[in-house]
Amino acid sequence: MSPTTTPETETAQSPTPTPVAAGDGTEVKGRLAVRSGTKVTLSIDAMGGDRGPAAIVAGISRSAAKNPALDFILHGNAATLEKLVAKRKHLRGRVEIRDAQGVVTMDEKPSQAMRRADTSMRSAIDAVRDGEAQAVVSCGNTGALMATSMIRLRKLEGVNRPAIACLWPSRNAGGFNVMLDVGADIRADQQDLLQYAMMGASYARNGLGLSEPRVGLLNVGTEEHKGRAELKVASDLIEKTQQLGNYSYVGFVEGGDIPGDKVDVIVTDGFTGNVALKTGEGTAKFVGDSLKEAFKATPLSRIAALLALTSLRRLQKRIDPRRVNGGVFLGLRGTVVKSHGSADATGVSAAVKLAYELAASGFTERLAARVASAAASAQTDKPE
Amino acid sequence: MSPTTTPETETAQSPTPTPVAAGDGTEVKGRLAVRSGTKVTLSIDAMGGDRGPAAIVAGISRSAAKNPALDFILHGNAATLEKLVAKRKHLRGRVEIRDAQGVVTMDEKPSQAMRRADTSMRSAIDAVRDGEAQAVVSCGNTGALMATSMIRLRKLEGVNRPAIACLWPSRNAGGFNVMLDVGADIRADQQDLLQYAMMGASYARNGLGLSEPRVGLLNVGTEEHKGRAELKVASDLIEKTQQLGNYSYVGFVEGGDIPGDKVDVIVTDGFTGNVALKTGEGTAKFVGDSLKEAFKATPLSRIAALLALTSLRRLQKRIDPRRVNGGVFLGLRGTVVKSHGSADATGVSAAVKLAYELAASGFTERLAARVASAAASAQTDKPE
Numbered sequence: 001m002s003p004t005t006t007p008e009t010e011t012a013q014s015p016t017p018t019p020v021a022a023g024d025g026t027e028v029k030g031r032l033a034v035r036s037g038t039k040v041t042l043s044i045d046a047m048g049g050d051r052g053p054a055a056i057v058a059g060i061s062r063s064a065a066k067n068p069a070l071d072f073i074l075h076g077n078a079a080t081l082e083k084l085v086a087k088r089k090h091l092r093g094r095v096e097i098r099d100a101q102g103v104v105t106m107d108e109k110p111s112q113a114m115r116r117a118d119t120s121m122r123s124a125i126d127a128v129r130d131g132e133a134q135a136v137v138s139c140g141n142t143g144a145l146m147a148t149s150m151i152r153l154r155k156l157e158g159v160n161r162p163a164i165a166c167l168w169p170s171r172n173a174g175g176f177n178v179m180l181d182v183g184a185d186i187r188a189d190q191q192d193l194l195q196y197a198m199m200g201a202s203y204a205r206n207g208l209g210l211s212e213p214r215v216g217l218l219n220v221g222t223e224e225h226k227g228r229a230e231l232k233v234a235s236d237l238i239e240k241t242q243q244l245g246n247y248s249y250v251g252f253v254e255g256g257d258i259p260g261d262k263v264d265v266i267v268t269d270g271f272t273g274n275v276a277l278k279t280g281e282g283t284a285k286f287v288g289d290s291l292k293e294a295f296k297a298t299p300l301s302r303i304a305a306l307l308a309l310t311s312l313r314r315l316q317k318r319i320d321p322r323r324v325n326g327g328v329f330l331g332l333r334g335t336v337v338k339s340h341g342s343a344d345a346t347g348v349s350a351a352v353k354l355a356y357e358l359a360a361s362g363f364t365e366r367l368a369a370r371v372a373s374a375a376a377s378a379q380t381d382k383p384e
Numbered sequence: 385m386s387p388t389t390t391p392e393t394e395t396a397q398s399p400t401p402t403p404v405a406a407g408d409g410t411e412v413k414g415r416l417a418v419r420s421g422t423k424v425t426l427s428i429d430a431m432g433g434d435r436g437p438a439a440i441v442a443g444i445s446r447s448a449a450k451n452p453a454l455d456f457i458l459h460g461n462a463a464t465l466e467k468l469v470a471k472r473k474h475l476r477g478r479v480e481i482r483d484a485q486g487v488v489t490m491d492e493k494p495s496q497a498m499r500r501a502d503t504s505m506r507s508a509i510d511a512v513r514d515g516e517a518q519a520v521v522s523c524g525n526t527g528a529l530m531a532t533s534m535i536r537l538r539k540l541e542g543v544n545r546p547a548i549a550c551l552w553p554s555r556n557a558g559g560f561n562v563m564l565d566v567g568a569d570i571r572a573d574q575q576d577l578l579q580y581a582m583m584g585a586s587y588a589r590n591g592l593g594l595s596e597p598r599v600g601l602l603n604v605g606t607e608e609h610k611g612r613a614e615l616k617v618a619s620d621l622i623e624k625t626q627q628l629g630n631y632s633y634v635g636f637v638e639g640g641d642i643p644g645d646k647v648d649v650i651v652t653d654g655f656t657g658n659v660a661l662k663t664g665e666g667t668a669k670f671v672g673d674s675l676k677e678a679f680k681a682t683p684l685s686r687i688a689a690l691l692a693l694t695s696l697r698r699l700q701k702r703i704d705p706r707r708v709n710g711g712v713f714l715g716l717r718g719t720v721v722k723s724h725g726s727a728d729a730t731g732v733s734a735a736v737k738l739a740y741e742l743a744a745s746g747f748t749e750r751l752a753a754r755v756a757s758a759a760a761s762a763q764t765d766k767p768e
Contacts, residue, residue: 143605171670183604186612220567220658221527228570228655255662259670271612272659274604275652278639279660283667286555286643291675294692294699301695308679308688315678 037069038360042352043133045124046076047103048140050342053080056139059348060095061088063356066349070356073133075100075123098123104144106341113144114151121145125152128334134359135335137326137351139343145336146184146329153334158371161185161192162331163270164338165203166277171261178204178213179258181270182277182327188269193217193234194241198374199330200265201247202367207358208264212246216253216263218272227252238267244374288316326351328358331371335364421453422744426736427517429508430460431487432524434726437464440523443732444479445472447740450733454740457511459484459504482507488528490725497528498535505529509536512718518743519719521710521735523727529720530568530713537718542755545569545576546715547654548722549587550661555645562588562597563642565654566661566711572653577601577618578625582758583714584649585631586751591742592648596630600637600647602656611636622651628758672700710735712742715755719748 044060046053053076060072071094074081078099085091102118116122121140127133129152138145146162155162163181170177180200181188188196197215204213217235219227231252239249253263255276268276295305305312329336335358339351358364428444430437437460444456455478458465462483469475486502500506505524511517513536522529530546539546547565554561564584565572572580581599588597601619603611615636623633637647639660652660679689689696713720719742723735742748 169670186604218659220570220655255659255664256666256669258663259666268659271604272656275602275639275656275660276663279642279663280639280667282640282643283664284671285640286553287668287671290699294695297695297698301692304688304690304692304695306688307691308685311678311681311685311688314681315674 039069039071040135040356040359041071041073041133042355042359043073043124043127043136044075044352045121045136045138045140045145046074046081047100047120048138048145048341049339049348050106050139051344053077054084055344056348057081057084057088057091058345059343060352061090062345062349063352064088064094065090067353067356069360070094070352072096073098073124073127075120075127076103077101077120098127104141106141108141108144110141110143110147113141114147119148122148122152125149125334125336128336129153135337135355137337137339137348137355139339139341139348139351141341142183142327142338145338149329149332149334149336153332153336156331156333156368156371158374159195159199159331161188161195162329163192163196163199164327165200165330166327167207168258168266168277168280170259172264173261174208174210176208177258177260177264177266178208179266179268179273179277180330181268181273183270183274184329186269186271190230190234190237193231193267193269194237195331195371196267197238197247197249197265198241198245198371199367200267201245202370203328203330203363204264205246206361206363206366210264212248213264214250214262215245215247215265215267216250216257218258218266218268218276219252219254221252221254234267241374326354328354330367333364333368335359423453423455424519424740424743425455425457425517426739426743427457427508427511427520428459428736429505429520429522429524429529430458430465431484431504432522432529432725433723433732434490434523435728437461438468439728440732441465441468441472441475442729443727444736445474446729446733447736448472448474448478451737451740453744454478454736456480457482457508457517459507459511460487461485461504482511488525490525492525492528494525494527494531497525498531503532506532506536509533509718509720512720513537519721519739521721521723521732521739523723523725523732523735525725526567526711526722529722533713533716533718533720537716537720540715540717540752540755542758543579543583543715545572545579546713547576547580547583548711549584549714550711551591552642552650552661552664554643556648557645558592558594560592561642561644561648561650562592563650563652563657563661564714565652565657567654567658568713570653570655574614574618574621577615577651577653578621579715579755580651581622581631581633581649582625582629582755583751584651585629586754587712587714587747588648589630590745590747590750594648596632597648598634598646599629599631599649599651600634600641602642602650602652602660603636603638605636605638618651625758710738712738714751717748717752719743 046056073096075098078097081097085095100120100123102116104113104119104121124136128136164184165180166182167176168179178200180196201213204210242249250263295301327338337351337355430440457480459482462481465481469479484504484507486500488497488503488505508520512520548568549564550566551560552563562584564580585597588594626633634647679685711722721735721739
C-alpha cells in the first residue's frame, strides 16, 4: 500500500527497460525510469505559448546542454527560428527546422484549429505520427492540441476519452501525485473514470516508480453515500479492477488529499480536475506572493529573508509549478506533452525533460499494451 | 467596477442599518456593516465538531469577552455543558443551557439525522425558528445541518436550492472573495446558478461592503465556447439580471481567479465549489507546512525565522482558514453559520463573530426581500 521508489515498471512489453538514470544523467528518485543515454528526437511546436518562440528555443537549448542524447525537430516560422537557433551553441547540429506559417492562437476554437493544415502545431504532431520523432511538446492552446492529436495520432484501441495527467507537488515520499483528467474533456462517465484509473496507475508506476500506486476517486466526501450517482458506480468499477490494473484502490478522496500523502493517483473528470489544478496553482502563487510581501514589510524581515535565502529557494523549488510543467496526454497513439502556455525557458526545459523520459522509457507502448489487455479481459468477462 | 469599502447596504427593507462597528467594537474594514452594540442571542450546537464541546465553549467564551452585546443558548448534554460553562467567567449570566441528548455524528446520513428529534443540532435550529435566537452556529455534519435547517426553518420564497457561501482570502482590497455553493448540493442548474449570483452579490454587498460586487461564473476557461452547455445558459441569465441583482457580471472565471482580484463573488455548483475549497485549503496548508520545514533546515534559517516572526505571523493570519471560519447558508428563513468541524476556540470564535454580524445587520431579512422582489419581477416578465 505504501509508496516505494523501487521502480517496478510495466511488464506487458519487452524489452524491460533498465531504470538507472534520468535524461540529464543524474540519478532518478521517484521520477521516470529511463534507459541511460537512449537517443530521442523530440518534435517541438515552437509557435505556441504566450512568450513566443524565443522562450521555447531558450528552453530546448537548456535541455540540450544537459542531455546529449536529445535532438529536435522545430516547427514554425523558419526565418525566425533559424535566427534564434543560430544564437545557441548547444543546439548546433541538433535541430531540424520545419517551416509552418500557421499559428494556432490561444483562444481559437479547437474544432477550427484542428482543420488547419498549415499550423506549427499540426506539423509538430505529424512528425510523431510519421515516426520521425518520439514525442511532441507544445505550449499552445490545450483544446486545439488535444483535438489535433486525436485526429492525427488517433486514440489507443479501447480508449474512449483520452485524458490529461499532471504531476502535483505533494507530501508523498516521491514529492508528487498524479491527477487526471485536468482538462482534456469536461465530461467523464463511469467507464471513462475507470480508464483514467488504469492509465493514471500506469503513469504512476512508470513515471513515479511506484510498484502498486494507490488510486483515489475525487468526491465531496469520503463517505460512501456522498457525491454524484455516477461516482458511486465508478467507485465500484475501479475497486473491482484493482488486480487487473495493478493498483490499490483507496476509495473516495477529497480536494484536501490532492497535495496529501494518502493517495498517488487522483481520478476525476476534466471539468473538476481543471478547476482544482488552477485553484491549487492560484492558491500556491497567492501564498508565495503574500510571503514575499511579508518579508518586505520591515527592515528586520528583509534581513531575515537574506538569511533564509537558501531555505526559501528550496521551498520555492518544491512548490514551483514550472518544475512539474507538462501535462501528459494519455490514451493516444503517440506521446504528447502539453507545457504551460506561459512557460519560460525553465518551464519549457522541464516539459522537454518529461517528454524525453516518457519517450526513452517506451511508456506509451507499454500503456497501449496495458489498455489492450484490460479491454480484452473485459471482453472475456462479458456474459455471452 | 472596482471594489470599494463604502458599505452601500441593501435598501429593500427599512430601517436602514447604520454601518459603523463590528461585533467586537472595532471599526469594520471590508467586513459586515453592523449597528453598534445591537443585542444578539446566538443558538449554539455545542455537540457537533471533531473537538467536542470544550472547544466550542472556549470559543464562545472568547467571543463573549470581546463583545458584551452577545448572549447564548447552548444545546447539548446539560451536565457536561454546565461544568464547562461554570469555568468561564465571561459566560457568567449570559448562557442558557438546553439539554439535548442526541448527537449527530460526522458521518451520519443527512436523511437519517434530520429525522431525529432529540439532537443538539435540531434543538439549536429550533431556537432560531421559534424566535428565541437570531442565528445558529454549528460545527457539526454539514449535510445534516443543511437538511435539518431546510425542514425546520424552510427555504425562502423563490429559492430552489439553498447554498453555502464561504469567504476566501484573496488579493482584493478587502482581503476576501465570496464563493458559493461550496457544498449544500452537488447539483445546480442554470436557475440555481442565477440565484447563487443574486444571493452571493447580496452577501458581498452587506458582508464585504461592496456597492456593486463583481460576479463571475466558474468555468474551465474564460472563452465563451468553453465549458458545459448549462454554464453558457447560466452565463446569459446572470448577465441579463445584472441590474435587478445590483451586481456587475464579469463573465467566466477560472480556478486561478478564486484567490485573485478580478472578481468578488464566484458562482459554481456545490460539487465543484467543495472540491475547489478543499483543494485551496489543502494547498495553503501544504505550502505553509513546507515553509515551516524550510525554516527548520539550517541554523541560519532558524535564526531567520526568529527575525521574521512578526512578518510570518502577519502572513499566517492572512491565509489562516480559521480566521474566515464559517460557511453561511443562504436561502433559508433564518441565519445558519456552519463552522469547520475541526475548529478550535479561535475558529469557533470567528464563526460566532460572523453569526453576530449577520444577525445584527438583519442580513437574512434583507436577502429575503431581495429574492422576493427578483421572483416577483421574473413573474411580471413572463409572457402571458
